[in-house]
Amino acid sequence: MNANVYLPQLARIAHIKDEVGGARAIKTFRVEFLDGGGFEHECGQCAMISVFGKGESMISIASAPSIKDYKQFSIMRVGRVTAAIHDMQVGDVIGVRGPYGNRFPVADWKGRNLTFIGGGCGLAPIWPVIQTAVANRGDFGNITVFYGGRTSRDILYRAELEKLRGMADVHLSVDSPEEGWEGYCGFVPANIMDKPQSPENAIAITCGPPIMIKYVIGNLSAMGFADEQIYTTIENKMKCGVGKCGRCNVGKDYVCVKGPVYSWAELKGLPQEY
Amino acid sequence: MEAILQKDRLGQWVAQLSTRARVFAPAFVDDVWGYGPVETGAEVPLDHGNTTRPPKNFVFPQREVLYRFRVQDRHAPQITPTVPEPEPAVVFGVRPCDGRAMVRNDKVFTCGVVDPYYQARRDKVVFVGLACSAPPSPNCFCQSVGGSPHSEDGLDVLMTELEGRYHVKTLTARGLELLDAARSLFDDAGAADAGEVERAHAAARAYPQRTLASQEQVVDGLKRNFDSPKWAELARACIGCGACTYLCPSCHCFDINDEITGTSPLAGERVRTWDNCQFPDFTMHSSGHNPRDDTGSRLRQRVAHKLLYFVENHGIQQCTGCGRCITHCPVGIDIVRVTHEVAEV
């Protein structure tokens, strides 16, 4: 761990995958640390990505903790830093500092049924949990993954999701009907109502646009999930990652330290400023 | 250790200290009362109200370069950290509320993960406090937030003005060093001096001050009325100028951005600058979604951070009652009044 918390380590972009096109394109970057650098992380943690000359952005670490040789980030092009990294090529070097934030308590979920519900870029933060769960398949009960994109071209990790079938029940959706689409048509919250999940011995993990999360949680509650059985992550603007700059402050919490992972029970105790 | 310094020897003490450190005192800099270096031989102006700018800059400057970068080769950017190596500094005339604010800043920057930039500056600065003999501003309320006109928290030395002389009390080892540097200038403090100090402090405490309800009442009241419609009402006039937080001795929020200094090769600095929870952009996501999108929620953030969240996290209020945010708000938003109205205390 670097003693100077603001200094990034250098990492080389080893692979870039185009996930989703359009104005808010998503690409997945695999980066390898230079000079034997790097750090361990846990499911749900994030890292601050630097493009020198542009600035920094907090991004969820989308690769499983068990992968030590590289880290993966799925980044949506929305502004200055994210556009700059989208314009980079394999071999280019970025800065990475972290890991930041708390983690999903995956170890506590052994023996339980896991239902993942993601939308848009929100699959990235929960992907390490899905990877960890399927890699240790015997440790968990049923694994179910709901994921929706606006259209079939907006589906993150399409090929990987297909590969999950067999290990997990995968229910993909697109917002409106499309030629050739065989999955569900409609919003993610409706898709889960269509295939109700039993709260018995279950944990639900959801991540996506705030509006989706809101309806998903409402629907899970209607299915009988207790607040303690529902987990999500929140995204507040972040600058330092270490509880000093105050940007991510919600109630008494600095989300970069206490979050971004919260159970719905915990989140209800915070002001609705996320 | 306690000693007496005749007023006409203050200049000599400062001259002595100048040989080992840069000495600062309240000064009118850039049209504002803040702190400036004391020229050798010049008067040390200690007979003023409190400064407009707090001494926060000594440990947390408004702009700080975190590191420089240079990208000659896209495959090998160079990074040069710029952790400061400041010269030792002695700051005179620090008021007790601002001393207490340092204790709060220390909690933010040095508890848990240590901020190396803050720490480097903090290690090199010694604060010589000046007890208030009267409230320096009509908006002072230090005594309702656990302080007093002669609080010693966060200071290395406390000076109390007496007739023709100062009573000088060292509070830390670093404070003692300042005295030891010029022992011969000081007289021993006797029992009579002690009595006079006690009377001066008591007189200062007895001056009428504004009052804020107790920490417990405020915490309870803010929790009970967290969703009060009064936040929006009371914040309606806010123009989001940020004066309240920039002038606050304990506000610590900052932004981090890149500033380019050269383009071929690309070179620049990663810079942190004070930031401000009263700005709408502070919390706005790139998507346009803004978790605190009105002045009411932003005022609540400022007040609740000072008087509720900080208490929940550190057991003490972050506000030290200097009154600057009240005095300098162009539209008269008043943390004491807002707290009382919202918290219904």
Ligand SMILES: Cc1cc2nc3c(=O)[nH]c(=O)nc-3n(C[C@H](O)[C@H](O)[C@H](O)COP(=O)(O)OP(=O)(O)OC[C@H]3O[C@@H](n4cnc5c(N)ncnc54)[C@H](O)[C@@H]3O)c2cc1C
């Ligand atoms: C915990 C967490 C996890 C995240 N995970 C992911 C992820 O996995 N994938 C992903 O794609 N995104 C993720 N995000 C969101 C991501 O951090 C933002 O989309 C990203 O920081 C946007 O940066 P930008 O430079 O592209 O956008 P910009 O909007 O250009 O902002 C860049 C910076 O410039 C400054 N700036 C620019 N415009 C303004 C303005 N109007 N007002 C104030 N300041 C401005 C700010 O300092 C800002 O931080 C996550 C966020 C958090 C908090």
Ligand code: SF4
């Ligand atoms: S000083 Fe007053 S007007 Fe300016 S941001 Fe603060 S409360 Fe609003």
Ligand code: FES
């Ligand atoms: S990002 Fe700075 S305090 Fe959380």
